[in-house]
Amino acid sequence: MLTLYGMSGSGNCHKAALLMHQLGIEHRWIEIDIVHGGSRTPEFLALNPNGKVPTLVFDDGRVLAESNAMLCYLAEGSPLLPDDRWLRALVLQWLFFEQYSHEPYIATVRYWIRYLGKRDEWAVKIAETRTRGYAALDVLETQLRKTPFLVGEAYTIADIALWAYTHVAHEGDFSLDAYPQIRAWLARVEAQPGFMPMISK
């Protein structure tokens, strides 16, 4: 059975848990408190030298890091990762967009405000970062004006990856008021069979 080391309330960690729930892949969850150094212990660093969750461990000892690499591995052969070469390229395009242009701004501001309580102390840094977060939301809105899901007509792991932090963007004081397509898409993702909400502690 797979073991997922993760933190409740982390969108990156919930991605893999949600996908496994939707695909019926049994796994156990081990809670790691990253705010208090849980991913920086010698034991954890032996598992994942990059010291991050989620970290996925197989029964034979193999270890896979990086949430979006997990999505690709776990969704292989399912409709959530198309076989078509071009559609797969678009799925990957959105997964890399998520990790480079979206998560570092949307998820980071949420983390600073919600987990570290730095809304006022880090106001200048937060304002700069927020601008980039809205730029990422603009890119999503532009795509969702054209297609119901990020890669076209069908729900894929690209939607899981981008939903993960977009649906809690308000916890970082982002407003989705100006993003009607994003709000409709969030609802479509949350209406998928086997959907499982993210529960924060």
Add this chain to the structure above:
Amino acid sequence: MLTLYGMSGSGNCHKAALLMHQLGIEHRWIEIDIVHGGSRTPEFLALNPNGKVPTLVFDDGRVLAESNAMLCYLAEGSPLLPDDRWLRALVLQWLFFEQYSHEPYIATVRYWIRYLGKRDEWAVKIAETRTRGYAALDVLETQLRKTPFLVGEAYTIADIALWAYTHVAHEGDFSLDAYPQIRAWLARVEAQPGFMPMISK
């Protein structure tokens, strides 16, 4: 024929050009000066709403963004992207590591110093960012103590992606003196058939 919009001296752009050179994929290169807003014109944003290079355009008008998505698409069916499901997962793990934990620090400090000339003015920000860059180099060194290439015995697109900015880390004042495995690996990558150095303007 494929068209690659890129900036000379950008590791992200050179990744796709190097891979196409190694695989014998013909393409044309269109130079975009991102330092002076070349990726933010209305024409360019119509092509790629995220306003970034590289951007890959196909003859039929399809557009693919994200350097590492390009590597996966272009390497499909070649030895540089293994068929084996587990090895592919590891390739993707390193590609996401590169974009999340390596490029934002190593490439960014190089950009600030080399392209924007901010070595002194942004010294505090650079010092903070440099720490994270060295953390990424530590992770690479740890892996390369175990295997000659990032995913094992064979050269893959994971090596192309991580080589891209590691080999010019010194242009951001990073020292590789404490990283003998990385230095040996850089030489192994540069000894691959069809290798093409990155030429900066």
